[in-house]
Amino acid sequence: MKPVTFLAALLALAACDTQVETRKDVVPAAEQAATPAPAAASLTAAGPAATLQPETAPDVQQAAAVVQLDELKAQGQLTAKLFGTGGGDPAMNGLYTHLAFFQGPAEGWRVFRLGDVLEYRVLSEARGRVDLEIEESVMDEAAGSIGSRTRRVIVGWAVAADGSAPPTVTVTPAQ
Structure with missing residues (x-):
């Protein structure tokens, strides 16, 4: 009976450890990824449900294709x-990569396509x-196969005094 009491006390003390958060970096990343997040409590309805219809505007379809977004701060x-939209042949690249600058409510965004x-x-x-590392598919015509390469580029623009x-x-290609 005493070993059970000792084990219960030990577990209770371990649960009170205030250093658990600071020791997360000691746990291997593979173990952290394998640990499931605690389940959130389910919500309870507090009024009638609103029924929504699908959006039909063409620009919403384009927005739904965005698969990567990076704000430049x-x-x-x-x-x-920077943003990337899915499209094209997924076996041969398929992330259309863009750089966009907001011009104002009336003009919207000025968008430059950087590549696929x-x-x-x-x-x-x-x-x-902005300095980028790009992974891309390349066709080896001689072998008739698709390979890949990594390259780096500097994307630059003139900074206007008025913003x-x-x-x-x-x-520009870079090293």
């Missing part, structure tokens, strides 16, 4: 973002510039 008063890639990753950002969207952007 180092651009001062200029609102900028498998994926992109923002390496760094500074005012008037307006740039008229052009440049894409």
Whole structure:
């Protein structure tokens, strides 16, 4: 009977450990990913349900195709973002990657298509510039097979004193 009491006390003390959150970095990432999140309590209806109809505007269809979004936050008063839409042949890239600058409510966004890639990753950002790592499919015509390559690019634009969207952007190969 005493070992059971001792085990219960030990478990109770372990549950009171205030250092659990600070020790998460010690747990291997594979174990953290395997640990399920605690289930949230279900909500209880508190009024009648509203029935919604599907959206039919064409631009909503385009918005639904967005599969990646990265806000660029180092651009001062200029609102900028990178985004990728799904489309094309998924065996050969398929992430249409864009850079967009907000011009204002009347004009909307000024959008530049950077390319069709498998994926992109923002390496760094500074005012008037974003450095990207791009993974893309390439066709080996001689072998008749699809391979892949990783490349880096600097996407740049002139920073306007008034914070307006740039008229052009440049894409420069980088190391």
